[in-house]
Amino acid sequence: MEAENILRLLLDLLGTFAFALNGAFTAARVARLDIVGVITLGMITALGGGIIRDVLLDDVPPATFRDWRYLAVAAGGALIAFIFHKYLGRLTGPIELLDAVGLSVFAVTGASKAMEFGLGPVQAIILGTITGVGGGTLRDALVGKIPSVMSEGLYAIPALLAASITVFALLADVYGLTAAIIAATVCWLVRVIGIYFKLNAPHPPGTKNSTAE
Amino acid sequence: MEAENILRLLLDLLGTFAFALNGAFTAARVARLDIVGVITLGMITALGGGIIRDVLLDDVPPATFRDWRYLAVAAGGALIAFIFHKYLGRLTGPIELLDAVGLSVFAVTGASKAMEFGLGPVQAIILGTITGVGGGTLRDALVGKIPSVMSEGLYAIPALLAASITVFALLADVYGLTAAIIAATVCWLVRVIGIYFKLNAPHPPGTKNSTAE
Amino acid sequence: MEAENILRLLLDLLGTFAFALNGAFTAARVARLDIVGVITLGMITALGGGIIRDVLLDDVPPATFRDWRYLAVAAGGALIAFIFHKYLGRLTGPIELLDAVGLSVFAVTGASKAMEFGLGPVQAIILGTITGVGGGTLRDALVGKIPSVMSEGLYAIPALLAASITVFALLADVYGLTAAIIAATVCWLVRVIGIYFKLNAPHPPGTKNSTAE
Numbered sequence: 001m002e003a004e005n006i007l008r009l010l011l012d013l014l015g016t017f018a019f020a021l022n023g024a025f026t027a028a029r030v031a032r033l034d035i036v037g038v039i040t041l042g043m044i045t046a047l048g049g050g051i052i053r054d055v056l057l058d059d060v061p062p063a064t065f066r067d068w069r070y071l072a073v074a075a076g077g078a079l080i081a082f083i084f085h086k087y088l089g090r091l092t093g094p095i096e097l098l099d100a101v102g103l104s105v106f107a108v109t110g111a112s113k114a115m116e117f118g119l120g121p122v123q124a125i126i127l128g129t130i131t132g133v134g135g136g137t138l139r140d141a142l143v144g145k146i147p148s149v150m151s152e153g154l155y156a157i158p159a160l161l162a163a164s165i166t167v168f169a170l171l172a173d174v175y176g177l178t179a180a181i182i183a184a185t186v187c188w189l190v191r192v193i194g195i196y197f198k199l200n201a202p203h204p205p206g207t208k209n210s211t212a213e
Numbered sequence: 214m215e216a217e218n219i220l221r222l223l224l225d226l227l228g229t230f231a232f233a234l235n236g237a238f239t240a241a242r243v244a245r246l247d248i249v250g251v252i253t254l255g256m257i258t259a260l261g262g263g264i265i266r267d268v269l270l271d272d273v274p275p276a277t278f279r280d281w282r283y284l285a286v287a288a289g290g291a292l293i294a295f296i297f298h299k300y301l302g303r304l305t306g307p308i309e310l311l312d313a314v315g316l317s318v319f320a321v322t323g324a325s326k327a328m329e330f331g332l333g334p335v336q337a338i339i340l341g342t343i344t345g346v347g348g349g350t351l352r353d354a355l356v357g358k359i360p361s362v363m364s365e366g367l368y369a370i371p372a373l374l375a376a377s378i379t380v381f382a383l384l385a386d387v388y389g390l391t392a393a394i395i396a397a398t399v400c401w402l403v404r405v406i407g408i409y410f411k412l413n414a415p416h417p418p419g420t421k422n423s424t425a426e
Numbered sequence: 427m428e429a430e431n432i433l434r435l436l437l438d439l440l441g442t443f444a445f446a447l448n449g450a451f452t453a454a455r456v457a458r459l460d461i462v463g464v465i466t467l468g469m470i471t472a473l474g475g476g477i478i479r480d481v482l483l484d485d486v487p488p489a490t491f492r493d494w495r496y497l498a499v500a501a502g503g504a505l506i507a508f509i510f511h512k513y514l515g516r517l518t519g520p521i522e523l524l525d526a527v528g529l530s531v532f533a534v535t536g537a538s539k540a541m542e543f544g545l546g547p548v549q550a551i552i553l554g555t556i557t558g559v560g561g562g563t564l565r566d567a568l569v570g571k572i573p574s575v576m577s578e579g580l581y582a583i584p585a586l587l588a589a590s591i592t593v594f595a596l597l598a599d600v601y602g603l604t605a606a607i608i609a610a611t612v613c614w615l616v617r618v619i620g621i622y623f624k625l626n627a628p629h630p631p632g633t634k635n636s637t638a639e
Contacts, residue, residue: 030572034627036583037576051482056264058273060484065549085630123278137355142563144357144570146243150250157249201247204298269477271486336491350568357570359456363463370462414460417511 004177011184012109013073015102016064020046020077021088022099023139028085030143035082041139042078046102047071049134053110053127057117100191103159104184107132111163112170112180121167128163129156132187154194157201162187217390224397225322226286228315229277233259233290234301235312236352241298243356248295254352255291259315260284262347266323266340270330313404316372317397320345324376325383325393334380341376342369345400367407370414375400430603437610438535439499441528442490446472446503447514448525449565454511456569461508467565468504472528473497475560479536479553483543526617529585530610533558537589538596538606547593554589555582558613580620583627588613 023045027038047064054062064070081088088095110131114124133149133156140147149155165183169175193199236258240251260277267275277283294301301308323344327337346362346369353360362368378396382388406412449471453464473490480488490496507514514521536557540550559575559582566573575581591609595601619625 028630032572032577032629034577034629036581036627037573038630040576040582055268055481056274056278058271058484061482061543061545061549065482065545065553068546068548071548071552082630117274119274119278120281122281122284123274126284127278141355141357142567142576143572144567146245146356147250150253150355151245151247155249156253201249203245203247204241204251204295268481269487269491271484330487332487332491333494335494335497336487339497340491354568354570359458359569360463363466363568364458364460368462369466414462416458416460417454417464417508 007177008109008180011101011105013069015105016046016070016073017077017102018095018098019049019102019106019135020074021081022095022102023135024078024081025085025088025095027139027143028081030145033143038082038085039075039078041142042081043071043074044142045135045139046074046077047135048138049106049110049131049136052134052138053113053131056127056130057114057119059113059117096195097192100158100188100195101184103132103155103191104162104187107159107162107187108166108180108183111166112175115167115170121171124167124170125160125163128166129159132156132159132162152200154191154199154201158187158190158194161190220390221322221393224314224318226282228318229259229283229286230290230315231308231311232262232315232319232348233287234294235308235315236348237291237294238298238301238308240352240356241294243358246356251295251298252288252291254355255294256284256287257355258348258352259287259290260348261351262319262323262344262349265347265351266326266344269340269343270327270332272326272330309408310405313371313401313408314397316345316368316404317375317400320372320375320400321379321393321396324379325388328380328383334384337380337383338373338376341379342372345369345372345375365413367404367412367414371400371403371407374403433603434535434606437527437531439495441531442472442496442499443503443528444521444524445475445528445532445561446500447507448521448528449561450504450507451511451514451521453565453569454507456571459569464508464511465501465504467568468507469497469500470568471561471565472500472503473561474564475532475536475557475562478560478564479539479557482553482556483540483545485539485543522621523618526584526614526621527610529558529581529617530588530613533585533588533613534592534606534609537592538601541593541596547597550593550596551586551589554592555585558582558585558588578626580617580625580627584613584616584620587616 020042024038024042027033027041047070050064051062054060107128111124111128114127119127137147137149162183165186166180169179233255237251237255240246240254260283263277264275267273320341324337324341327340332340350360350362375396378399379393382392446468450464450468453459453467473496476490477488480486533554537550537554540553545553563573563575588609591612592606595605
């Protein structure tokens with residue numbers, strides 16, 4: 001049990017680090033941002049989803065705010081991206097694989113925390129997905145970009161999948177570290193397959209990007 | 214009393230549906246959004262105002278999140294807009310009339326809920342207005358548009374009117390379903406008259422759009 | 427003690443007024459905003475930081491919402507900016523000096539309130555900074571602008587400084603009105619020196635604006 005908690009914390013911190021790195025890296029490419037902007041946007045990407053989750057569950061101050069380790073890991077990841085963003089340009093692939101870890105971990109832990117706090121299954125699935133995609137959405141909204149989760153690639157759909165598996169496992173009373181890892185792995189694989197084959201969610205029928213056209 | 218509650222719920226769900234339909238319809242016109250973006254923005258338009266209201270009143274998890282019917286109606290409205298947005302283009306008029314119903318209902322229920330939770334009258338009027346316009350504002354902020362409530366037409370002003378009537382009725386102890394319907398109707402009429410005659414709120418003196426110029 | 431509280435309230439209201447004035451003034455320059463937009467954005471600039479702080483501390487309804495004086499002062503400042511924004515164009519300097527007062531006051535009161543609510547020192551420093559810069563960031567996000575705090579001048583850094591001094595004074599048990607005024611003055615001076623000499627926070631190495639280039 002102790003080992004489980006440690007593994008869960010490690011995964012959570014790994015997800016936070018990956019999100020901060022990718023968030024700050026994306027922000028550093030936006031013209032005109034200074035160190036405050038890049039670090040802030042990296043931290044918002046990493047911690048935003050969990051903060052939205054905790055505000056909606058009334059578990060405030062948010063966990064990521066009470067526990068200094070999340071803040072330290074998020075600030076560290078963002079700082080690394082600020083300093084090395086030129087070199088990280090060649091590592092877009094590995095960074096996206098790492099970012100997918102954050103998405104997977106957060107969708108699972110978000111959904112299970114929502115169930116723990118007494119939300120219904122559908123709501124828990126939605127809140128898990130929000131936990132996974134919320135940070136990146138906040139970042140994009142702050143720099144005036146259409147959130148990439150809403151426009152390109154498969155991003156919300158794998159998170160939705162991971163949150164659903166988590167909720168079903170909890171309902172079937174078989175949730176544990178194994179189920180959590182299965183749910184996260186499914187999400188990660190779907191996300192990575194989506195990146196590799198450049199898959200997109202369907203666009204509205206009749207629009208330029210529509211696949212149904 | 215029972216009939217009153219049912220009517221109130223029906224009106225609330227009608228408002229939610231109208232907002233989801235109009236929100237997703239507006240989102241579907243924004244280039245590059247996929248199904249995730251359109252459905253998400255439709256649901257945020259429908260539920261966002263109520264979520265802001267409940268977070269500020271510390272009534273969390275928000276009501277629209279606890280009650281699956283709101284989620285279902287919001288998702289349904291958004292999905293219809295996603296699928297039929299091509300045909301809905303011809304129905305802009307009716308959709309705007311329906312959207313005005315959402316605005317009216319939410320301003321009234323937002324203001325009365327704020328009073329019930331012990332806020333002062335001025336605060337309740339502001340919170341009622343936020344409940345009415347908050348969802349659309351969040352949607353516009355997420356796609357990087359200047360919120361239409363802040364720039365065109367009469368949108369916040371009818372909501373302010375409905376919230377004020379509601380608060381005065383509560384203070385005069387004559388609030389009930391009749392007063393709620395009167396408040397909502399006034400809001401709806403002002404909004405619809407504003408659409409019909411293309412009325413605008415005043416712009417800052419000296420700017421290009423200023424009516425005082 | 428009574429005199430201290432009154433002075434603190436006066437400083438807080440002065441900060442609120444300054445933020446509302448500057449926020450609405452900035453908003454009035456954005457094309458197409460009407461009176462609703464300008465007043466709303468002025469009030470969001472003035473009250474937004476405190477609302478974010480109180481939501482994260484679970485002190486809701488937020489203080490600025492419970493106390494009508496904040497609402498009145500914020501609305502008044504925004505209305506003045508709406509009406510006189512043409513003449514205020516010549517007063518950019520004084521308005522920025524006043525805005526720096528808001529930043530200083532809010533960073534100090536935000537950090538001390540966070541400590542009072544049991545947050546750790548690092549978290550209190552971050553929350554104090556958020557209190558200072560949050561309102562302007564919300565305003566910029568709503569009009570689709572990259573938040574100026576993230577891109578130009580020294581804005582977050584003086585706030586961080588004021589919040590840090592406040593937290594250290596609290597930890598050393600020497601916090602009081604004197605310490606608060608010292609912290610706010612340091613913030614105000616750094617901000618004003620930054621404006622005067624057009625200092626910027628560093629940009630990512632290798633970007634066009636980078637000072638390291």
